Amino acid sequence: MHRIRYTAPMCLIVFNWQPQQSQWLLLSANRDEFLQRPAAPMHEWPDDAGLFAGKDLEQGGTWLGVTKDQRWAALTNIRAPGAGPDNPSSRGALVVDYLRSGRSPKDWLQALDTSHYAPFNLLAGDRHHLWYMNNHPQPEICEVPPGIHSLSNAHLNSPWPKARLAEAQMAQAPADEQQLTRLLSRRDIWPDDELPATGVPLAWERMLSAQFIRAPGYGTRCSTGIRTLNDDIYLAETTWSAEGTIDKEVSFQLHR
Template structure:
């Protein structure tokens, strides 16, 4: 994932409202959001190159999402797949804090990442760059892109505003999946400086990216409402056109 905005309200009837765009190279194969046959009750898209995922949830109420940190040249020469950090959390019952502490103990095996892991009652954030960081999220709206949690990039601040407006009249996970729809780059004087050429800094500043060989591949919405999760995904082709739609209603297991 490369852009996430969420409203986390564990004490409320509507406890999770999340919208996310995943950006990736177009040739990298992936499959759409679905229930994994080898892990019944686990719903996620699948990276067909490394076998992991970028975002998912389970019938047990666990959910996780990953973004890369844009830091050219950082990380090990032969890094482990970051997508397995999401998958490993979702596969088995795990306490999110304990899981992320264990992940950070081996954080130097991975390229820079942000990782969110939560359940119905708690949500935690971890990053391995430039040093290990672990934080429990307080209720409220949070944003995440290719810097650290709640870094005020133009597209994350716009995402915060978009979600605030959506919360005034929520319409389900499908509308969350379509929320982050700003295609235009932001002005040069608003761009972060992440170490990539200015041309790419401009292209990557948009919420929805459609660049040569690289862009937004899917958009996901997750709505947590009482004992139910609803997940929706839009898939996009290399021209920025909708290539698929899917929605999965998930009744959570009673623990």
């Protein structure tokens, strides 16, 4: 079995974006990562009052974060083996830098030099605006329209089987942040004729096709649910053990 070296955190996100509504965001996300890579569960960062996120204890960044002033961002990699600079900067720092910046999502993304990073997708938003960026094969930035969207390891709304399923699941999802942490729970792999061809070995293409991944030394580490209601943001996160069972659950209510 090949060991994969080209994955990065947060491999599946689905969200319902309705900026003019009182419930302006529902989101469910699975973070996939090597089991040996240390991470802290979602918490309020001591040096960043009002910033809530998990933390990658190896590089210091995060895969998804929210602030009390209604800024939020999330990151996935683009599965493109061998692409990117030889010594890339940490992609997890992008989420933190945006949340700390105080700038509008559009202005912050337009000023970003993406050449220092391995391939990534980035969502950066607040209550009123949401923007998407990727840097592979060429940098692209666009505003996200209202509606249900998915993001895995291709581009926004790429029709991978697990992403299409996620969109259908979100259309029926309850407005409950804890239940949103269980939304992306399919552990079955998809048939070979439905798999994308991303340059990884076929055995890994199969294992990575599941929404909830269990593979040798790698898998879904945590699942996050976000529900909003006017000025309140409700967060829930489940951390998963190496066996795919619940290890820890946390929840927070943020009020602007």
